[in-house]
Amino acid sequence: MGILFYLALAYILCSIPFGLVFVYLVKGEDIRKFGSGNIGATNVFRFGGAPVGILTLFFDALKGYLPVVLVMKAYPEQPLYHVMVAIVGILGHSYSIFLKFRGGKGVATGLGVCLALLPLQVALAAVVFAALFLTSGYVSLGSVGAALSLPLISLLTGVPGLYLLFTIAAAALVIIRHQENIRRLLLGTETKILWNKDREK
Numbered sequence: 001m002g003i004l005f006y007l008a009l010a011y012i013l014c015s016i017p018f019g020l021v022f023v024y025l026v027k028g029e030d031i032r033k034f035g036s037g038n039i040g041a042t043n044v045f046r047f048g049g050a051p052v053g054i055l056t057l058f059f060d061a062l063k064g065y066l067p068v069v070l071v072m073k074a075y076p077e078q079p080l081y082h083v084m085v086a087i088v089g090i091l092g093h094s095y096s097i098f099l100k101f102r103g104g105k106g107v108a109t110g111l112g113v114c115l116a117l118l119p120l121q122v123a124l125a126a127v128v129f130a131a132l133f134l135t136s137g138y139v140s141l142g143s144v145g146a147a148l149s150l151p152l153i154s155l156l157t158g159v160p161g162l163y164l165l166f167t168i169a170a171a172a173l174v175i176i177r178h179q180e181n182i183r184r185l186l187l188g189t190e191t192k193i194l195w196n197k198d199r200e201k
Contacts (some may be wrong), residue, residue, distance in 0.1 A: 003081050006071040006096075009070070011092040014064055014091075014093045014096075017103065017104070018055075019038075020099075021095065031044055037102060039099070041057035060108035060109050061108045062112060062113070064090065067111035068112075079162045080115075085113075086113040086116070086117060088164065094106045105130060105143075105174065106145060107147070112166070120157065121159065122155045125147075125156075133193075137167045143178065144182065147175065148175075
């Protein structure tokens with residue numbers, strides 16, 4: 001099987017809108033009509049509850065992880081192929097063929113592809129996410145912070161050049177897809193994830 005097979009697999013698999021599917025199965029509702037209208041795990045968590053949100057996070061990450069792992073096994077000496085499949089996977093989630101080329105923000109799927117490429121670096125970026133999220137309550141702030149930290153961590157840990165370029169491109173896409181969240185953070189109107197009903201919104 002050639003690289004085109006893995007590119008097609010990445011795009012089609014990552015186009016599957018698991019958040020939309022899971023919320024419809026559990027609640028019979030279209031997640032795009034609620035909250036931010038996004039199909040990603042954060043909006044699913046808010047509307048569908050923690051179990052459905054965690055399930056969405058897991059499958060959105062898994063669909064990014066699998067095609068990258070497969071192409072890495074098929075072409076272990078071709079880092080360009082690894083990066084191509086990773087990029088197509090994130091684009092598949094963000095511009096899904098099943099949703100008229102609309103989709104999520106690519107964070108969970110980006111997490112999956114980066115776990116395949118750079119597991120150590122992702123673990124360190126996850127610490128950045130956790131620190132920002134747990135101290136602020138904003139998933140978007142944690143996501144943006146982790147995305148920005150990944151290229152720096154990758155540079156400091158000496159990853160291959162193509163992988164480093166990928167982390168820069170992936171971080172840029174995350175920033176682009178979070179423009180509205182960043183604007184709301186600056187205005188102080190971004191929505192927090194609340195751990196209990198008494199916590200400040």
